[in-house]
Amino acid sequence: MDSSRSAQRAVIQFLRAEGEHASQIYRRMKEVYGEQCLARCTIERYCNTLLRLKQTVKNKRRGKLSNGIVLLQDNARPHVAKNTLELLEKFRWEVLQHPPLQP
Numbered sequence: 001m002d003s004s005r006s007a008q009r010a011v012i013q014f015l016r017a018e019g020e021h022a023s024q025i026y027r028r029m030k031e032v033y034g035e036q037c038l039a040r041c042t043i044e045r046y047c048n049t050l051l052r053l054k055q056t057v058k059n060k061r062r063g064k065l066s067n068g069i070v071l072l073q074d075n076a077r078p079h080v081a082k083n084t085l086e087l088l089e090k091f092r093w094e095v096l097q098h099p100p101l102q103p
Helices: 005-017 022-036 040-060 082-091
Strands: 070-072 094-096
Touching: 005 022, 005 082
Parallel strands: 070 094
Antiparallel strands: none
């Protein structure tokens, strides 16, 4: 069985499309993937970090954010999780694609 991040993301997308709740998806994936399952707490922690970042930027740059925020991040699990992507979409932040590593 393929336990890669991309395979697990596909499973998450499929189950979300069927209306499954995040906690139920995590439980089911943990049964199948075991220790290779994506960590739910890591994703939630990253979303909380983004919430704090938004407030900090808003406080420090009052009136100077007419163009919004551009965020550059890599493809780590918490950065590409559905919860994170939904939060970034809600904030209306532009996310630059991480360039592939090439020699």
